[in-house]
Amino acid sequence: MTVVPQGGGPVATGGGGGSGNLYDILDLILDRGLVIDVFVRVSLVGIEILKIDARIVVASVDTYLRFAEACNRLDLEEGRKAPSQLTDLVGEVTEGGSHGKAKGALSGAAEAVSDALKGGDDEEREESHKEPAGRRERPARRPARRRKE
Amino acid sequence: MSVYVYSIVASTHPRKLDDLHGVGDPPSTLRTVKSKELSAVVSDAPEELRPKRRDLAAHQAVQERLMADGTVLPLQFGFTTADDEAVLAVLKERVEEFSERLAALEGCVEYHLKAAQEEDAMLRQILQESDEARALNEQIRSGTGGPDLPLALGEMVSREVQARQDRLAAQVLDGLQGFAREDRTSQPTGNDFLSVSFLVERDNEKSFVGAEQDLAKELGEDFDLRLLGPLPAYSFV
Numbered sequence: 178m179t180v181v182p183q184g185g186g187p188v189a190t191g192g193g194g195g196s197g198n199l200y201d202i203l204d205l206i207l208d209r210g211l212v213i214d215v216f217v218r219v220s221l222v223g224i225e226i227l228k229i230d231a232r233i234v235v236a237s238v239d240t241y242l243r244f245a246e247a248c249n250r251l252d253l254e255e256g257r258k259a260p261s262q263l264t265d266l267v268g269e270v271t272e273g274g275s276h277g278k279a280k281g282a283l284s285g286a287a288e289a290v291s292d293a294l295k296g297g298d299d300e301e302r303e304e305s306h307k308e309p310a311g312r313r314e315r316p317a318r319r320p321a322r323r324r325k326e
Numbered sequence: 327m328s329v330y331v332y333s334i335v336a337s338t339h340p341r342k343l344d345d346l347h348g349v350g351d352p353p354s355t356l357r358t359v360k361s362k363e364l365s366a367v368v369s370d371a372p373e374e375l376r377p378k379r380r381d382l383a384a385h386q387a388v389q390e391r392l393m394a395d396g397t398v399l400p401l402q403f404g405f406t407t408a409d410d411e412a413v414l415a416v417l418k419e420r421v422e423e424f425s426e427r428l429a430a431l432e433g434c435v436e437y438h439l440k441a442a443q444e445e446d447a448m449l450r451q452i453l454q455e456s457d458e459a460r461a462l463n464e465q466i467r468s469g470t471g472g473p474d475l476p477l478a479l480g481e482m483v484s485r486e487v488q489a490r491q492d493r494l495a496a497q498v499l500d501g502l503q504g505f506a507r508e509d510r511t512s513q514p515t516g517n518d519f520l521s522v523s524f525l526v527e528r529d530n531e532k533s534f535v536g537a538e539q540d541l542a543k544e545l546g547e548d549f550d551l552r553l554l555g556p557l558p559a560y561s562f563v
Contacts, residue, residue: 199383201554202438204512205523206382209560210402211427213416216331219375219404236488241480248449248463248483249476 328406329413330354330371332388333558334399334424337365339392346391349381356388359410361417364424367392368413371406389558397432399424400558427563433528434507436562437555439538441498441520443491447548452486459483491519498522498551501541505534510561523561531556 199206207221330349335341337360347353350372359366367388375381385403392398407413417424453460462479465471495511498520503509506524514521526534535553542551 198552198554199379199386201440201552202386202557202560203382204515204521205436205438205557205560206386206403207377208402208512209523209563210400211334211563212402213331213405213407213420215412215416216405216407217328218402219371219377219406221377221404236484238477240484241477243480244449244483244487245466245476245480247445248453248459248479249467251446251449251453251463 327409328371329368329409330375330406331401331413332356332367332369332385333392333401334364334366334417334428335392335396336425336428337361337363339365339396339398341365341367341392342395343367343388343391346387347384348388349375349384351380353384359413359417361414361421363421364417366413366417368410375404375406377403389560393435393556393558397428397434398558399427399431399563400560402560431525431559431562434525434559434562435528435531435556436559437506437524437526437534437538437553438557438561439498439502439520439522439524439554440514440518440552441494442517442550443494443519444548444550445517448487448490449483452483452490456482456486459486494545495520498541502534502537505530505537508562525559525562526555 332348341358343356346356348356348369350369354369354372356367356369359368382403389398389400407416453463459479459482462471462475462482466475466479499509499511499522502524506526508525509522511520511522524534538551538553542549545551
């Protein structure tokens, strides 16, 4: 198996089933591949180290609270400082490419922050007071997103 | 003793498995069961086979070795049958089906892509772009809002996360589908927003990998794209 590095050409991990990235193709080995119905499949109970994480369920109270907490501790200012640091890094690794994108997002950050600073408190208060009320009218329990297999 | 089955290849395939071993501890010896048209790579099945890392790696190593010299139908991990005769019976019985799949996959490999976005970066974007979310966030931080606010913010943000991830997944798929013959998505796990396999013709491999790298550059540092391949066509057998 080979991992294709995002900067250059493919690099072999040494064939021989290099298990370095076995984890990322575990679902292929275990769930895909040819199935011959007259054969017997060994029990897959007790997958040793290689447990597959379930995807984070986005529509759940736990996730809401976790997101809220993450937003609360997020340093929006960081977006302002980041461009110079990022530019160096990106410049070394790739070139150009992601500049536009990263800068766009980050200068967006700076704008957003200064907007927030400028925008009078009153205006914002008003908006956020309205918000919870509006939220409550909405059904709190949204059906869990159906996933396509 | 029952038999563990790894792969099916055409009988003309050289099957250079010399130094490789099969599943089990101690590792089993690989051998071939042959019909006129097809060969199956098998080994004795260990008494108690459990999906351990070593065994999964052994299964995968056989597929990789075989695909170096031709087309391979990789079995899903963990299939066993009574004995070599039972394997031979299946090879004979299903010769048409297997030969057809081998022909369809000739000259093709699988690439598997998983993609994630750094969570803080995504949340920062959402807060920047949504006045509502930002206002709620400020209110919670300043301690002026009611106890319902975190839930309201979280719901708003998670809806936005979902929408963005769906768009990103579509964007990535859209950028690569043109270089692949087929693709198959599966439920992403962990923080990933996309998990997809592509069936890529060997002749298109360079363009496909190039397109993926361009896409990774375009998306930028906040994204983690893991492209694995070339792999045996697990998802397209």
